Amino acid sequence: MDEKIKKFLYVNRKAPYGTIYALEALEVVLIGAAFDQDVSLAFLDDGVFQLVKNQKTDGIGVKNFSPTFRALGDYDVTKLFVEQESLDERGLTADDLQDIIYEDEDDDWAEKPSIRIVSRAEMADVMADQDVVLSF
Amino acid sequence: MSTLHTVNKSPFATGSLQSCLSHAKDGDAILMFEDGVYGATKGTTLADAVAAKGGSVTLYVLQGDADARGIAAARLIEGVTPVDYVGFVRLAADHDRTHAWL
Numbered sequence: 001m002d003e004k005i006k007k008f009l010y011v012n013r014k015a016p017y018g019t020i021y022a023l024e025a026l027e028v029v030l031i032g033a034a035f036d037q038d039v040s041l042a043f044l045d046d047g048v049f050q051l052v053k054n055q056k057t058d059g060i061g062v063k064n065f066s067p068t069f070r071a072l073g074d075y076d077v078t079k080l081f082v083e084q085e086s087l088d089e090r091g092l093t094a095d096d097l098q099d100i101i102y103e104d105e106d107d108d109w110a111e112k113p114s115i116r117i118v119s120r121a122e123m124a125d126v127m128a129d130q131d132v133v134l135s136f
Numbered sequence: 137m138s139t140l141h142t143v144n145k146s147p148f149a150t151g152s153l154q155s156c157l158s159h160a161k162d163g164d165a166i167l168m169f170e171d172g173v174y175g176a177t178k179g180t181t182l183a184d185a186v187a188a189k190g191g192s193v194t195l196y197v198l199q200g201d202a203d204a205r206g207i208a209a210a211r212l213i214e215g216v217t218p219v220d221y222v223g224f225v226r227l228a229a230d231h232d233r234t235h236a237w238l
Contacts, residue, residue: 011235013152013155013237013238021238044155044159045151045155120158120159123159124158124159124160124161127139127159127235128137128139128161130233131232131233132233133139133233133234133235133236135235135236135237135238136238
């Protein structure tokens, strides 16, 4: 099959446990990763809460899926764009987010951060640069 | 290259319209449907922001959803164009991608 690689953006705008959107988005990303496309994730609005470190869900009886973000690099999902203004509005900084790294096979497997903090204007550019936008 | 943005929630219930307005680029289109049509009405706290965005993007509402909610054409912000379902499909086909702001 000689099919063109498309750019897919998964947009995350919901907090992690109040609704099922965040978990379902992650499931779809993992399924989609099997298709060798150019995948990016966007986190804005309440979506930035998904990446906050030290999540502990024992008390609410649901799966803590936040560690799964750290596995995305193994599926060649290495671009997690996080909007600075959304962090600011919620009293968060990049230090409040978990460290997510991937090994760059084109650079002697050097470990690099997957999270890229971008401005709102830069996020708009990222969105405009896609073939497919899937929103959750 | 342009994007059709769709918003289907009331701007008074979610931040979807506000976020859409903040990320849509010149030449894009925004279609408000279902409860999203309330974002296309005059006199709201967001009306000025919506009207201002209308200078760089084209604004649409789904006619059936506006009618169902008793929103007459006169209550729509200036520059908002009503479309029917065929128009919705045409908009989707005429843009490079669709971004649904859920």
